[in-house]
Amino acid sequence: MSHSTTRRNVLRGTVATAALAATAAAARTEAAYAAPHGGATGPNIGILLYDGYSLLDPTGPAEVLSRLPDATVTMIAEKRGAVRTDTADVAVVAERSIAEVDRLDVLLVPGAGNRGTTGAMNNQVLLRWIRKIHRHTRWTTSVCTGSIVLAAAGLLDGREATTYWASADYLQSTFDVTYLPQRYVRSGKIITAAGVSAGMDMALYLASLVADEDTARAIQLAVEYDPQPPFDSGNASDASPRLKQRALQLLAASQV
Numbered sequence: 001m002s003h004s005t006t007r008r009n010v011l012r013g014t015v016a017t018a019a020l021a022a023t024a025a026a027a028r029t030e031a032a033y034a035a036p037h038g039g040a041t042g043p044n045i046g047i048l049l050y051d052g053y054s055l056l057d058p059t060g061p062a063e064v065l066s067r068l069p070d071a072t073v074t075m076i077a078e079k080r081g082a083v084r085t086d087t088a089d090v091a092v093v094a095e096r097s098i099a100e101v102d103r104l105d106v107l108l109v110p111g112a113g114n115r116g117t118t119g120a121m122n123n124q125v126l127l128r129w130i131r132k133i134h135r136h137t138r139w140t141t142s143v144c145t146g147s148i149v150l151a152a153a154g155l156l157d158g159r160e161a162t163t164y165w166a167s168a169d170y171l172q173s174t175f176d177v178t179y180l181p182q183r184y185v186r187s188g189k190i191i192t193a194a195g196v197s198a199g200m201d202m203a204l205y206l207a208s209l210v211a212d213e214d215t216a217r218a219i220q221l222a223v224e225y226d227p228q229p230p231f232d233s234g235n236a237s238d239a240s241p242r243l244k245q246r247a248l249q250l251l252a253a254s255q256v
Contacts, residue, residue, distance in 0.1 A: 042070025043105040043210050046133070049075055049083040049094050050126060052116020052255075056196050057143040058092065061108055061203035067219045068211055076101055078125060086113040086255040098129040106210070107133050111144025111164060111195070113255040121152035131155070139206060140190050143199035147192040151175040159187040164195035165236035166248060181237060197234070200225060 045065050047058045058075065066073040077083050077094030084091045109130065111117065120126055130153045134140045142150050147163040148171055150156050160178045162185045163171045172179040184193045184202035193202035204225070208216035220226075233239060239247075 042068060042072065043138070044103070045071055045073045045106040045108070046076045046096075046101055046104040047073065047108045048098075048110065048126070048130070049077040049092060050112070050116060050120045050123070051083060052086045052119060053083070053110045053112045054116075054144060054196055055085045055087075055090050055092075057110030057112075057146065057199055058108065060197065060200045061141075061143065061206075063223055064200060064203035064207060064219055064225075065106070065108075065210075067222055068207055068215070071210075074101070078123075086116055088256045098126070102132070103136050104133050105137060106139045106141065106206070107137050109140075109142045109146035109149050110199070111142070111146040111148075113251065115255065117145040117148055117167075120149045127153040138189065139209065141192070141202060141206060142190075143193045143202065144195045147171060147177075148175075150190065150192070151177055155190060156187075156192075159190065161185050161187060161190070161192040162194045162198075163192065166244070197227075 045068075047062055049058060062073050062075075065071060074096055075083075075092055075094045076096045076098060078098055080094055080097050082091035082093050107130070109120075112120065126149075130150070134153075134155055140150070140155065144164045145167050147156065147161045148167060151161070151171060151174070157176045160180050161171070162168075162180050162182050165181070168179045168181070171177050182194065183198045184191055184205055186205075191202055191206060193199045204216050204220050207219055233243060236244065
């Protein structure tokens, strides 16, 4: 046997072995996606995606909650696949459809721009699923205008809650909800967060409830969440009417 023939056989064997390994790895990955629990003993956390959500609303809390010991975090939507944000510039993949999920330890509903929030709160399929999942959750949560979606599902009747500052009047006047201008509000097993970045605060608080405060503190350090913004302009109660108008204009201009 020539050396060149031997080299060819070795290369063929190497390629074949690599192909088999890649196939096996793909199968393992698919199997993991096919079973969101993944054999984990920790909390099963589901984050609902719908067209037009705000990017940080689901992904910020996911960064925190996925660090909980043995936790499983799954993105869920009406159908599997990519779901685009309010700007349409970014998409996050939903690994599960709502038809495939009937139990969760934690449900998180993100907020969205006007189009996305209106679409979700009028989507009876989503609202029925939220109500069904809520019956068995340990914690049902929302970020930003996700609280309006929870309210549309009838979960906030007679409760205190928070939401995005510009949606506070709508939430309180449209539903039987008492709005509190806080970063997050707990009412029974429901925890609502204020706008967008407040989801990180809520997620750390939730982590302390699901695990313990020491774990939540360690996660906060692990993701180096130590906000020191360059401007002191993030609190709507301190903002001028002009700045509020400018903020809403920028949001509207960036959304599709």
